[in-house]
Amino acid sequence: MARARVSLWAICMLRLALATVYFQEEFLDGEHWRNRWVQSTNDSQFGHFRISSGKFYGHKEKDKGLQTTQNSRFYALSARFPTFSNKGRNLVIQYTVKHEQKMDCGGGYIKVFPSDLDQRALNRNSQYYIMFGPDICGFDVKKVHVILYFKNQYHENKKPIRCKVDAFTHLYSLTLRPDLSYEVKIDGQSIESGSIEYDWNLTSLKKMEKTSSEPPDWGQVEGSEAQGWEKHFLDAGASKPSDWNSELDGDWLQKPPYEDGLKAKGIDRDVWLHQKMKPASYLTQYDLSEFENIGVIGLELWQVRSGTIFDNFLITDDEEYADRFGKATWGETKGPEKEMDAVQAKEEVKKAREEDEEELRTGKPHRHNHFNNFHRQREL
Ligand SMILES: *[C@@H]1O[C@H](CO)[C@@H](O)[C@H](O)[C@H]1NC(C)=O
Ligand SMILES: *[C@@H]1O[C@H](CO)[C@@H](O)[C@H](O)[C@H]1NC(C)=O
Numbered sequence: 001m002a003r004a005r006v007s008l009w010a011i012c013m014l015r016l017a018l019a020t021v022y023f024q025e026e027f028l029d030g031e032h033w034r035n036r037w038v039q040s041t042n043d044s045q046f047g048h049f050r051i052s053s054g055k056f057y058g059h060k061e062k063d064k065g066l067q068t069t070q071n072s073r074f075y076a077l078s079a080r081f082p083t084f085s086n087k088g089r090n091l092v093i094q095y096t097v098k099h100e101q102k103m104d105c106g107g108g109y110i111k112v113f114p115s116d117l118d119q120r121a122l123n124r125n126s127q128y129y130i131m132f133g134p135d136i137c138g139f140d141v142k143k144v145h146v147i148l149y150f151k152n153q154y155h156e157n158k159k160p161i162r163c164k165v166d167a168f169t170h171l172y173s174l175t176l177r178p179d180l181s182y183e184v185k186i187d188g189q190s191i192e193s194g195s196i197e198y199d200w201n202l203t204s205l206k207k208m209e210k211t212s213s214e215p216p217d218w219g220q221v222e223g224s225e226a227q228g229w230e231k232h233f234l235d236a237g238a239s240k241p242s243d244w245n246s247e248l249d250g251d252w253l254q255k256p257p258y259e260d261g262l263k264a265k266g267i268d269r270d271v272w273l274h275q276k277m278k279p280a281s282y283l284t285q286y287d288l289s290e291f292e293n294i295g296v297i298g299l300e301l302w303q304v305r306s307g308t309i310f311d312n313f314l315i316t317d318d319e320e321y322a323d324r325f326g327k328a329t330w331g332e333t334k335g336p337e338k339e340m341d342a343v344q345a346k347e348e349v350k351k352a353r354e355e356d357e358e359e360l361r362t363g364k365p366h367r368h369n370h371f372n373n374f375h376r377q378r379e380l
Contacts, residue, residue: 058333115295
């Protein structure tokens with residue numbers, strides 16, 4: 001029994017050891033976050049953040065995060081980490097966000113930037129790789145954005161994903177995988193998943209690729225080795241055409257050859273024949289899932305009513321690690337947070353009733369705002 005437990009523990013440790021954590025931020029060291037996060041000076045009117053766990057929380061210290069403090073402001077704050085590429089690896093981006101004010105209109109999303117971003121100049125037009133998270137405005141906009149930047153264009157997710165609109169802390173996770181699948185989780189539950197190719201508007205990209213892509217000169221291809229050959233590989237899932245002749249056309253490749261560790265040499269012809277059969281598909285998985293120089297995470301958004309708290313940022317290549325981190329942070333404090341809110345709501349009702357009674361007795365009207373707490377439970 002003990003042995004089994006030890007080996008299970010060893011496996012867990014091994015898994016954790018294998019996870020690469022590119023960025024993790026919980027704001028547990030007081031004001032030191034100011035050494036890690038850079039406020040943009042592009043506009044002196046940009047709003048300021050402070051560290052706070054808010055009016056109600058699950059744990060006063062652990063729930064401290066970046067809170068927006070000024071109404072009707074743009075915000076632009078970012079933090080840098082060692083540059084990496086997600087090529088051939090999973091990419092998980094995760095954080096918590098809490099709109100404890102009544103969020104009427106404002107962003108609750110994060111942006112992930114290339115490492116060459118000038119943090120002091122960060123503004124609305126700064127090019128990003130990924131924008132992810134909730135956006136709320138009035139009754140019309142209550143969505144989770146997943147905007148990806150490929151081939152000099154932003155691509156918005158076509159499938160609508162509804163965000164949480166209550167005042168509690170929620171955990172948002174986005175996973176992009178090298179096989180071109182993706183997953184969006186809210187509070188640890190899978191909300192949307194599928195194929196990056198199909199769930200983003202990438203048809204125009206394909207056309208662009210097609211017109212710019214000429215059949216190669218076979219003599220040159222031989223010499224140019226693997227130069228760009230991956231780019232010419234297409235739909236890995238295509239089935240073998242009925243008229244495929246192995247003698248003439250070469251072996252049918254079910255999978256991208258690099259998955260089998262094969263070299264480019266000698267297969268270029270098959271690849272190009274394959275491409276001829278399916279002219280609609282020209283993109284490789286790397287074209288649609290790879291960001292070369294990921295290096296900065298930022299909050300660049302607009303809020304009408306401030307008070308939103310961002311916390312527990314994580315960028316990793318390990319989905320399991322992200323799940324554990326989510327459970328250890330949001331998972332631990334979500335329950336107590338709801339309890340504290342319920343206690344406060346009860347107290348406010350009690351106070352309001354006392355004030356009403358006082359009013360009846362003395363005839364003096366009181367100004368009170370005991371409705372503040374009720375909206376938290378309900379959707380806006
Ligand atoms: C702010 O950003 C804009 C757009 O990038 C740029 O034109 C402008 O010079 C910047 N202003 C300052 C003060 O950095
Ligand atoms: C898809 O992309 C094309 C070309 O860029 C554009 O004209 C079209 O409006 C886009 N469709 C959606 C739903 O975004």
